[in-house]
Amino acid sequence: MNPRDLPRTAPTIRDVAREAGVSIGTVSKALNKTGAIAPETRARVIEVAERLQFRPNTLAKSLHSGLSGSIGLISNDSFGRFTMPIMEGLERVLAPQGIGVFMCNATDDPAREAAHVEQLMAKQIDGIVVTARRSDRRPSVHLEGLGIPVIYVFSHSDDPGALTLLPDDKGGAELAVSHLLQIGRRRIAHVTGPEHFEAVHLRRKGYLDALSTVDASPLPTLNGKWTEAWGRDAVAQLYGPGKTNPDALFCGNDLIARGAADALRELGRLVPDDVAIVGFDNWAVMAEACRPALTSIDMNLAGLGAEAGRCMAAMIGGQPEHGQRLLPCTLITRASTLGY
Amino acid sequence: MNPRDLPRTAPTIRDVAREAGVSIGTVSKALNKTGAIAPETRARVIEVAERLQFRPNTLAKSLHSGLSGSIGLISNDSFGRFTMPIMEGLERVLAPQGIGVFMCNATDDPAREAAHVEQLMAKQIDGIVVTARRSDRRPSVHLEGLGIPVIYVFSHSDDPGALTLLPDDKGGAELAVSHLLQIGRRRIAHVTGPEHFEAVHLRRKGYLDALSTVDASPLPTLNGKWTEAWGRDAVAQLYGPGKTNPDALFCGNDLIARGAADALRELGRLVPDDVAIVGFDNWAVMAEACRPALTSIDMNLAGLGAEAGRCMAAMIGGQPEHGQRLLPCTLITRASTLGY
DNA sequence: TTGAAAGCGCTAACAT
């Protein structure tokens, strides 16, 4: 009974069988509640298994079932700001189902991605989630024909067999602009990121669509970098005698919005009284540090990740899924559109 | 030869053996360069293996070797800003060695952590890395006696058998303050975070030690939140007629530093001419968005992660390691201490 | 140099 007498190696099903005085087949049945077994036998087996701290070796199970109970997550932004919440949601859904997630960082390097896929396949993973390859459709590693489900999250793909999960950028923009319209703004400018981003087009479309529902005409869209500095520059372009002087700004992300808010304050324009601002991403640390705190559109990335987890589980279970699915964004209201 | 004639299931070692006209044992030897084998036989086997795109099933190998070739990474900050770079470094080192990393988010919930450990052990992982449990030594799940190596990164532990990897907070603070001294500042204030953080004490110690090397006396340390708002408040407390009016600020993190920079600008004080500022964390997006761009201390978290990867590989290989190891921080100079 | 055979830990079909 001395702990030191216990073997250093983890107990196997044989140890349980011997200790319980039954065969290993019986132990298997008892522990998996499968097949017919005498209640008292099962109880005894379970008791022994617990006493021995027996942990079934899932690798051995996998060898039999053909399912490893793990998937790969390939990120292309070095586990950056966008991947994080996706990962969090994915893991939150999958962990309770006993599905492990292997993390791989490909940083948009096809060779690295290929090596990762090779290794993942050798580990017999049951599926792959690819994330954050968003700006352009660069040549990517072929993930079709791998024989396992593939899901792209927050990332485009030309694989017709794969499932693609994206935030509804256009809908999010509509949410933002509708909110500005609803608080009485009509001269709404759009300050956003570089044109080669798909999201930039979609959000602009939402901006235009929302305006078209009322008697407000769009102002020119200003494209620049995704930075605070650009937000400040844009304000310099928009405000002053003889300039556009919008009463609201819909910004392509929170950094731009924050830069704009700073520049407006330095110009003596009050936010939200003179100019209301809505950002995009709802990057908490930015939105809350903004003066005033920033109303923003949340892409619900954790929700996207969670949905990816649910879909992956279903697909592994044999339910085929494919095509593109958009998940709604949410408006998070803060001081930059309130309280005047 | 039609691809559609190929079986849907992945080829096994048997398929290779049959196709090459040898036994599976021979295939194993040929592919693993182990044992004696005729060069021509090996060549043929390799050719067949490649043609069939044979991928050895690592699960089956593991069953034999007792090593799964994967480890678990348990994060407690929901894959937050600090975990990300650690993860990145860890994966960068481990992936080329064929070691996979399972991501687990425990968010400081012992029950969740325990469940994760249970699952990881069932998956036969070869080691565990725990990260980002930094502020206080809360009761944690027992990871000792699991029979596998455990490494704490950016996180304290009372497990004497485990290895702990930490950034050298004190050294980093010395770096920061020495830099300020070197550019001629003598009245250096320290504005930092809540006192219950270990890092706050260590950095303060570094601040004091660096000052003690020259004829500069410390100013009172100001403790507050890790926020920009606190940075602004602190400046309000420090500057004005009859107040301390330091000629430099060493801030506990980049958010505080940025808030301070904003407040100083609004007071009409020039950074760095009137007041030089050094932050901590080198959070790129913050440091670069700061006006002027912020000199900061980089904890080299990716390097910490990489070191964890190297140590883990060594420990799995049988090399015992334990105790606490500090890795140096780096000074990243930007405009907030230059150019006057 | 190669093949046959015995496992690694577990499940599942088949006997008893």
Next chain:
DNA sequence: ATGTTAGCGCTTTCAA
């Protein structure tokens, strides 16, 4: 109701 057996894909003696 329980035990026996035949694998899952691979490695590794041990014979041939």
